[in-house]
Amino acid sequence: MKLPKFPVDAPFSADQKSWLSGFLAGVKAVQTSTLEDSKQSKDNPDNVLNILFGTQTGNAEGLALETADVAKTYGLDTKVQGLDEVDIKDFQNMKNVIVSIATYGEGEMPDNAELFWKDLVSPEMPKLPEMRFGVLALGDTGYDEFCQAGKLIDMRLEQLGASRIISRQDCDVDYEDIAASWISDAVPKLTNNLSHSDPGEKSTRVRSEWNRKNPFPARLSLNKLLSKNGSGKEIRHYEVDISDSGIEYSAGDVINVLPVNNSTLVSLIIERLDIDPSHIPNGKEQSLEVLLTSYYEISTPGKKLVTYLEEKLNNESLSKVVKNSDKQALSDYLWGKDILDLLNIDPDFHFDVDEFLSNLKPLQHRAYSISSSPKKYPDSVHMTISSVRWLTNNRDHLGVCSTYLADRVNDDQKVKIFMSPNKAFRIPENHETPMIMVGPGTGIAPFRAFLDEREIIGASGQNWLFFGDQTREFDFIYENEFSEKLEKGILTKLDLAFSRDQDEKIYVQDRMLESSAELFRWLEKGAYFYVCGDALRMAKDVDATLRKIIEMEGNMTSEKADAYVNNLKKEKRYLRDVY
Ligand SMILES: Cc1cc2nc3c(=O)[nH]c(=O)nc-3n(C[C@H](O)[C@H](O)[C@H](O)COP(=O)(O)OP(=O)(O)OC[C@H]3O[C@@H](n4cnc5c(N)ncnc54)[C@H](O)[C@@H]3O)c2cc1C
Ligand SMILES: NC(=O)c1ccc[n+]([C@@H]2O[C@H](COP(=O)([O-])OP(=O)(O)OC[C@H]3O[C@@H](n4cnc5c(N)ncnc54)[C@H](OP(=O)(O)O)[C@@H]3O)[C@@H](O)[C@H]2O)c1
Ligand SMILES: Cc1cc2nc3c(=O)[nH]c(=O)nc-3n(C[C@H](O)[C@H](O)[C@H](O)COP(=O)(O)O)c2cc1C
Structure with a gap:
């Protein structure tokens, strides 16, 4: 379901107004559920903290499980469910709800939340005056509709009369710390009316030792060209060695790779900034060269950087596309250009290094659907990757991670990886199912x-x-x-x-x-x-x-x-x- 563009900080556009008026008309028709209904519920919902998640690659599910772990330390009963497992009738009886949800597509619900959302916006949906809720929204500020799915669920629950006990938290790609802090605030707030059993129950959940903050250094044991010479593409097969890592995975899971930037691009940017590579920027502990190599996205320009450059450079073409709020025109203008292309719009402009760095995004891992079965390859994980390469302004432009794996990992270097379980994407449990x-x-x-x-x-x-x-x-x-x-x-x-x-x-x-x-x-x-x-x-x-x-x-x-x-x-x- 395509979601409307919901203006959280900006005024409503005509399209948004029209969608919202239809949406609110539906809300007017909402009937109020009776207390009697909820009392008839089989489980007593009053004492359960329901933690619901909408996810594609597991981050939101992981946070839901973290929330349950925190709630257990308060001695609370919890029920963790994917939004596709929630019966909307049961949902109507829930009293204490935390929703942890990612955004997909272009501001859309993740697949496992799509039908729940349809039910939630249906005119038949009754009011939820007894529900107390909080929403933890996951997203990426690189997308236009940041955390849109979480924003919409948060808004809709409020419209249905549920009480927001804690403000929604929108999380960018570096979500772990901010989400943990929200969870530790949210759980006691949401559950101060619940009866607590003996606190201190320890989580029995097995967490991987290896994660985004502590990736496993894996040997790249195979890098083989799959497409043949003459192809318009370069598709490669990779294998990373996970023996002795303790990593377990399932067919259908996703592997994440933390890349290293291309040294030629790092040098060209440093040259353009006209500064010594060993310069240590203010407030940093490493040299500019190290920071640009391993800590910042220096290829695809992010929104913050584009806005900064527009302000600084006073360039007519850039200002036109940035200021006229035409996303397509901006995206067309930026297509194929990397950060160096933008810095070179005015080759004579002198950039302040600290200011420039503060407008870059942190370098992110890239996800790859695993192409091996652990039953056949228990000690390695295989990937099938199309290398991203193109030419702009007579300079080779390289996708960061696909070409890091293709060109820049030597025998003595390790590739930093961690896994994301994709529990929804599995072969059927019944072996006879087609x-x-x-x-x-x-x-x-x-x-x-x-x-x-x-x-x-x-x-x-x-x-x-x-x-x-x-x-x-x-x-x-x-x-x-x-x-x-x-x-x-x-x-x-x-x-x-x-x-x-x-x-x-x-x-x-x-x-x-x-x-x-x-x-x-x-x-x-x-x-x-x-x-x-x-x-x-x-x-x-x-x-x-x-x-x-x-x-x-x-x-x-x-x-x-x-x-x-x-x-x-x-x-x-x-x-x-x-x-
Ligand atoms: C769950 C998941 C699973 C995935 N599985 C796979 C997989 O199995 N195999 C796979 O190959 N990828 C997969 N991807 C995509 C992968 O994560 C990376 O996005 C991809 O490898 C590109 O990353 P990069 O760092 O090489 O390129 P980036 O540095 O991230 O650059 C990509 C950007 O380059 C620009 N660009 C790309 N091509 C051109 C062009 N021709 N002209 C101009 N500009 C261009 C676009 O702006 C594009 O967004 C998956 C992604 C997800 C989220
Ligand atoms: N969001 C991300 O993070 C990200 C990053 C990198 C890549 N991607 C996407 O991942 C895709 C995968 O790239 P890939 O190299 O594996 O293959 P691909 O570009 O998807 O191409 C595979 C085949 O699909 C065809 N195709 C094109 N449009 C189609 C359509 N509308 N319906 C069905 N088939 C269509 C292509 O044909 P023609 O080419 O001849 O039209 C080609 O034969 C890319 O298209 C890109 O959009 C996403
Ligand atoms: C294909 C794709 C589309 C995405 N679209 C958006 C988006 O429109 N808005 C947003 O804020 N985040 C978007 N994201 C970022 C995800 O919401 C973010 O990575 C989140 O942490 C994923 O959580 P999950 O692992 O629970 O699925 C997108 C991610 C991918 C891979």
């Missing part, structure tokens, strides 16, 4: 892992893979592995869509349509439907095609087809890992 997997490009990664996993455990369920990329000759990655899986009967069907092998583009969703009757039959016999890869175009088009197939083959109206898809989601049979 799987349909749609994974063009690097979206193939988790499905390589799933197929290995199913082969090793001897799962008898049928497996159907839709894969594609630009050309069969150069981009059919893992071809031998998939041919072998077909021969062995592990892969029941393989449908390929090579987009540039003919005049007209052919995409995976075209192949889905060609087999629409069979695809619907698989869904009817309980198949799981998985999608991995590009979120902005592919996953949206595949979703639209899936609905079209259900409508066509199931003889349904579009509303019925939407309900069918919602049911797939409720049953956790429509699972996505899109980025």
Whole structure:
């Protein structure tokens, strides 16, 4: 569900006003639930702290579990649930609620919160005068709609008459400390009316020793080109050695890599700033060179830096796109430009180093869908990565992490990694259940892992893979592995869509349509439907095609087809890992 752009700090635009007036009209129709209803609840909700999470890659879930750990030290009863596990009727009876939620897409709900949000904004949703709540919102200020999902849930609960016991906390990518501090404030505030049993109950949750703040230094044991010479892309297979780390993972999980910046770009920026690389900026303990190498994003310009440069540089083109609030024009202007390109808009302007640094974002880890099964490779984690490289202003521009792995990790260097469990993205528990997997490009990664996993455990369920990329000759990655899986009967069907092998583009969703009757039959016999890869175009088009197939083959109206898809989601049979 596309969310409205909610103006938290700015005035409402006409579009936002129109959406909100419809939304508020719905709210007027809300009926007030009676106290009697809640008293009939099976569990006494008054004494439970409900901790609900909306997540894609596990951060919000981790914080929900942290919250439960803190609550347990107060001797409180807690119930931690994903928002897709919450029955809206049960929710109406909850008295004490903490929601920890990330934002996805362009200001959208994470997949596991989508249906909950639909229920929450429905005109049938009763008022919640007895609910006390707090919202912990996760996001990234690099996106236009920062923490939008959390903002909307927070606003909607207030509209429904629930009492906000603590102000919402919006967290940027460095969320750990700020979230921990909010949790330690929120728990006692939200629960001072609850009865406490003996305090001091220790958490039994097993936490990984390795995390973002303490990553595991892994040896890069393999860096192999998968795409062939002649391809328009550079897709690589990587393996990192995790033996002796104690790290455990599951097929479907995500691995995070903390990159190091390219030294040529570091030198060019230092040269442009006209300062000694060994200079130690004010308030810092390391040299400028070290800071720009390992601590700051120096490639893609963030919003704060763009605003700063616009103020300083007084450049007509930059000012026009920054000041006219046209996000598309700004994004078009910035496309392909890195920070050095922007600094060079006026090569003679002298920047104050401390001021410049204060406008940079901290260097972030990059996430990769794991392409190995631990059942086959317990001591290593595999990744399938497309290297990001392009040319602007006659200078090579490099994606930070993909080219760090491709070009800059020597034999004696270790790659810093940590894992994010993706508990929602797993092979079916029932080994007989069929799987349909749609994974063009690097979206193939988790499905390589799933197929290995199913082969090793001897799962008898049928497996159907839709894969594609630009050309069969150069981009059919893992071809031998998939041919072998077909021969062995592990892969029941393989449908390929090579987009540039003919005049007209052919995409995976075209192949889905060609087999629409069979695809619907698989869904009817309980198949799981998985999608991995590009979120902005592919996953949206595949979703639209899936609905079209259900409508066509199931003889349904579009509303019925939407309900069918919602049911797939409720049953956790429509699972996505899109980025
Ligand atoms: C959950 C998850 C799973 C993922 N799994 C995978 C995976 O399995 N495999 C994989 O390859 N990636 C995957 N990604 C994407 C990955 O995390 C990185 O975003 C990707 O590798 C690029 O990072 P980078 O540091 O190399 O590039 P960055 O330095 O982050 O640069 C990327 C930016 O460069 C710019 N850019 C890119 N191409 C061009 C161009 N041609 N012209 C001009 N500008 C351009 C764009 O602004 C883009 O945002 C995943 C992401 C998520 C969130
Ligand atoms: N958000 C992030 O963090 C992030 C970072 C890096 C990359 N990405 C995304 O990740 C994607 C993965 O890149 P990739 O190299 O693995 O492969 P890709 O760019 O997704 O390309 C794989 C295949 O999909 C095709 N395709 C293009 N548009 C499509 C559509 N609307 N529907 C279905 N198929 C479509 C491509 O065809 P054509 O190219 O011939 O049209 C190609 O054949 C990139 O597209 C990028 O958008 C996201
Ligand atoms: C594809 C993608 C889209 C995102 N879109 C947004 C966004 O629109 N607004 C925002 O504030 N954060 C956005 N984020 C950042 C996530 O909300 C943030 O990384 C969060 O910590 C993820 O939490 P999770 O692990 O619980 O899913 C996006 C992240 C990804 C990978």
